[in-house]
Amino acid sequence: MHAFQDEKLSVPSPKGVGQNGRGPQQPAPNVSASQTVLARALLLGSLLTGAISHGYHLFLYPLYITDEGIYMERAWSVLREGALSPYTYYYDHAPAGWLTIVGWVVLLPHQLEAFGNAINTGRVLMLLVHLASVYLLFQATRRLSGGLTAAVVACFFFNLSPLAVYYQRQVLLDNLMVFWVLLSLYLASSDDRRILTPLFSGLALGVGVLTKENAIFFMPVIGYLLYSKVRPRGNYRFALTFWLFGAFSIISLYFLFAVLKNELLPAGLSFNLNAPPAEHVSLLYTIWQQLHRSQGGILDPHSLFWTFSLDAWLPKDTFLLAGGAGATLFNFFVGLRDRKRHQGEFIISLLALSYILYLVRGSVMLEFYVVPLVPFLAMNIGLVVKRLLLPGTRQMEWLRGMARTAILAGFFAVLLLPMGGYVLVHDQFGKVVPHDLYKLPLTSLQEQQLAFIRQHIPPGAHVIMDDDLWLQLHDVAPVYPWAHSHWNASGDPAVRDKIFGRDWHNIDYIVMSNKMLIAMQQNNPDGGENYILEALQNAKPIWQLTRGDVNLAIYQVQK
């Protein structure tokens, strides 16, 4: 007789179904209304801070730099020529970054010149990207730390660190990449238990890699975070696989592009770094070349890592770098001791460490390569601050809350005041003034240089210059079709050999941007810059401007 002893019979779950925590999780506990309001207010405050710190003085500081010009001119090329670069595209970077810029520019009424000039237009995009990144940083930190304190502190540094503001205002692929990585992290840290969320996280990471390849260094950690999140769920196989599929399918588009252009493999399958294949560019050859470039790692005191750390990064923000590194190590060891309890600490420290590993390993480095490290150092500091502010029991919660707020406000005030130097500093006269970021109009010097070119140099002249001016001379009438960057005039055979014939007599003017001479001397292992340097020796300055350590000049070649 089948027995129905009770109103209901329980049915045991079979093996593998709904066991080991793989069944549906319980819904997250309700967050109180006051907590929600507080969270929204703090998020709004962070967004406003970011908008002010990055938006104010955006077009005036810092100087327009070469890389900003390069990415904008590539966006111009996509827009006007349907090509990835106005010059030979040799797979130095994947194109998603400037394709994003194109997506932004086409929305604007005056396209590239919507905000005065192309780089300004790009900088407005950087501002918007920064705000989106603030949102993602806030939410991801909140999820991983389990509270608001770490999120607020992380956003404070991300918004106000002079190191952050300086580079985040510039039109850099790194800034766009940070947005995609944070988006991927935000989605991977979600508790919504869906499959589409990991899929989108993978897609975002894939776009991040196609924006700037070094995003790949974050991939193992985000993968680990996702794995630890989804493993207890019934749909973990789908979640993990589609995360990977999302990332690699996007990345594979880059290789597909090269295949379709017949530029995946080098001619003759030659990977000889001493004799680059001349027939056509090759994606795999460029990757091979990049993997073998080295300018000294952490063990070399003359490496670029130390040069930038000591000369460029630490002077801008010692606290973020030193404090962030210390916090990263602290969180790493805390997380390592108990990965289940301190998973947030472990993940966030690994994110910073994985990128530090990339920086110290000794590849070619540029000054702004520190950008992707900033949000993760900020997150690590946030977690340590949260830990320091939340000791003891839950008794007297309100009192502890007030004390916490007061300590945090004091901490922020110290950094904002001249003592911390984030916003206010002492000038050489001891007077309290705003930081250079908020008062020094540097780009106006470059505008004066451009005005001189337009007034005194005929549009048909053969001009060597830097990329920051390229779009102004190619997209705004009168156009200077023979004005080329020294990078292309020395490295691209189509410019160097066909336009200038490697002969200094074919150069009429040289427009020197700040530190361009140093770049020409350093970028000359194969002698490609020699004829330009020769032209410089045979030229006389017709315009010069020096302000602080900024030197701009225009030379006319004497033939």
Next chain:
Amino acid sequence: MSEILLAVGHAVMTCLLAGALALSILLTMQSVYTLYIMLYTWDRPEAFQQSKAPSRFLPPHKSFTVLLPARHEEEVIQMTIERVVRANYPLSLLEVMVICSADDSGTIAKAQQKVAQLRRKGVTNVNVAAFKNKPINKPHGLNVGLRHTHNEVVTIFDAEDDIHPDIFNVINTVLLNEPVAVVQGGVQLMNYQSKWYSVLNVLEYFFWFKSRLHYHARLGMTPLGGNTVFFTREVLDRVSGWDEHDLTEDADIGIRISLLGERMRVIYDDRYVTREETPPTLGQFIKQRTRWSQGFLQTLLKGEWKGLPRLGQRLLAVYTLGFPAMQAVLGFYILISLVMMFTVRTPVLLAITLDLPFYLLAAHFILNVIGLYEFTTAHGLKPTWKTPLVMALGYLPYQWVLAYASVRATLRQVRGINNWEKTQHIGAHRQGRAVPQAAGEQETRELEATSSSS
């Protein structure tokens, strides 16, 4: 002259590429959508929860009529009857009707033999009905069975089905708890390693019943399955039973019940699925698939779906019923693309766009591989390393077989050929499996074993 020819050739090529581009974008969108509905249950935690059977059963209350339509099922019919009567449900609340056409003397004899055997054991609620008039097909048999039975809830099992002993407790509990007119239980092909196409066929069922049907049920446009589907007799009376001229009478009745606005519940709980087998030969598989494709086409052409109240429902109906046609296009698109890939030179951006369906094809294949491991884990099976390899090698040929079946179905429909191509069953899913025993001692049952004909 040569310039004119060149211009004409250029124009033709441009048109072809534009067509290919449009097709590629459409196929990409279609693939993304299909991928989503295949993943629907895993993606939506609430749907995942709802797909599960109740964890506690209410006491038996509902009475069930089990219709067992059979044709040339001498090999398997006795065991199917045995499994139904051995279910964990009071026999007083069950009636079983085996329905055959009168010319199928073999199956009738085997069924009657089983009925007599059961009678000797005291089981009397099994009947055999035979019908003589045309058409000889399943929906006709179902209508005959419906007229000769009387219990509150009507269900269908196919002759080769292995049902779970607690399936009636599951449905009884659902019907007592929820005001639904139809409950579709899970059906699962099991013999995934029998033939090269078996694993992909098994996974089609897995994704259909475990995920897609839940999506359909949520939208209120549910093409039902052919068995393990439970109707209240009242709703069957309202739609006047099954359409005897539709080759997919199951999908058709689902849509007609959807038109009534009746709620349907779909349950796919790995524990309680009805087990079936894949067709034993490729020829049988093509015939079965042709029938389904033609049936969907018939249901589409009948146009009753147009009465669905919401646009989303109507679009889903067109998409679902027109899907076999899409499969035909997809199969041939793959072939043409492979040829074009090596012969036609196009602008890079266009070429990347034309490649998008291949990315989705890869996504579908990956989905199937994960599905394999989900399926085998759920049923305590262990695939060998060869299984994914067989899947990889057979994946494109499988698409071509489906495309071929779809074209064949269209041609049959155009020519007015509408006969029921019977799928052979050999009991491959039953090899090495004993009849599951009831969890508790069987209740004393009323004895009745009769034969009747209509």
